[in-house]
Amino acid sequence: MAAVKQTLEKKLDKEIGIYFQTTVTKEFKFDDKKRITYEDFLSDRMLIIAAIRVGIPYSLFELIQIYTPFSENDWADLLDVSTKSLQRYRQASQHYFKSFHSEKIIEMAEVTKLGLEVFEDMDKLKLWLNTPNFALGKIKPIELLKDSYGKDLVTSELVRINHGILV
Numbered sequence: 001m002a003a004v005k006q007t008l009e010k011k012l013d014k015e016i017g018i019y020f021q022t023t024v025t026k027e028f029k030f031d032d033k034k035r036i037t038y039e040d041f042l043s044d045r046m047l048i049i050a051a052i053r054v055g056i057p058y059s060l061f062e063l064i065q066i067y068t069p070f071s072e073n074d075w076a077d078l079l080d081v082s083t084k085s086l087q088r089y090r091q092a093s094q095h096y097f098k099s100f101h102s103e104k105i106i107e108m109a110e111v112t113k114l115g116l117e118v119f120e121d122m123d124k125l126k127l128w129l130n131t132p133n134f135a136l137g138k139i140k141p142i143e144l145l146k147d148s149y150g151k152d153l154v155t156s157e158l159v160r161i162n163h164g165i166l167v
Contacts, residue, residue: 012038012063019060024050042106042113052103055096058089061105068112069126070142078145079104107151114155118162133157135166 020036028050041047056064065075076083079101089095097105115125129142135157136144144150160166 008063008067009038012060012067015060015063016041019051019057020047023057024054028054042110048106051106052099054102055098056102056105058092058095058097061097062090064105064109068108069115069122069129070108074142075108078108080146107148108145111145111151111155111158114158114162118158135160 016038017035020041024047036047041051065072070078072083072086076086079086079097081101089097096102112125115128116122119125119128129145130140132138132140136153141154141157144154
C-alpha cells in the first residue's frame, strides 16, 4: 500500500510540475526553474490562488481524486455537478475546471492532507469522514465539506484531534 501511495505522489508531483511550467507560468510570474511538487503546491497560498484562477485540468483532478478518500459520487456532490458531467469532463481532451470548482478540488486536497497527518491512514480518515461526529453536531464530516464554512469546521476538528483536544 505504501508503494502505491509513493507512486501516486510521484505522479502528482510530475503533473503539478508540468501544470505550473506549461500553464500557470503563462498567466502568473513564478520561478519556472524551480520544480514545484504537490507538497509545495498545497503549502503555498500564492500557488493555490494561481491554480484557482487558471483552473485545475482534469488530468490533475483525476490524480487528486485517486489520492483522496472521496468516491466519484462524493466528488460530484462536493462539486455540485452530476457524475455524468464528471465523465464528460474525463472524455474532453483538455478540460479545465472553473475557478469555483478548482477551489473546491484544492480544498478537498487540503482536507485530505491534514486528515492523513492526523490519522496516518486513508481508511481511518475515510471512516472518520463518514461517521457522525459529536463535536460537529452529530453530522458526518463529509456532509460539512460542501461549503467553505463546513470545511473550516472539519479542518478545525482535525487540528483539535491532532493536538489531543477531544470534545
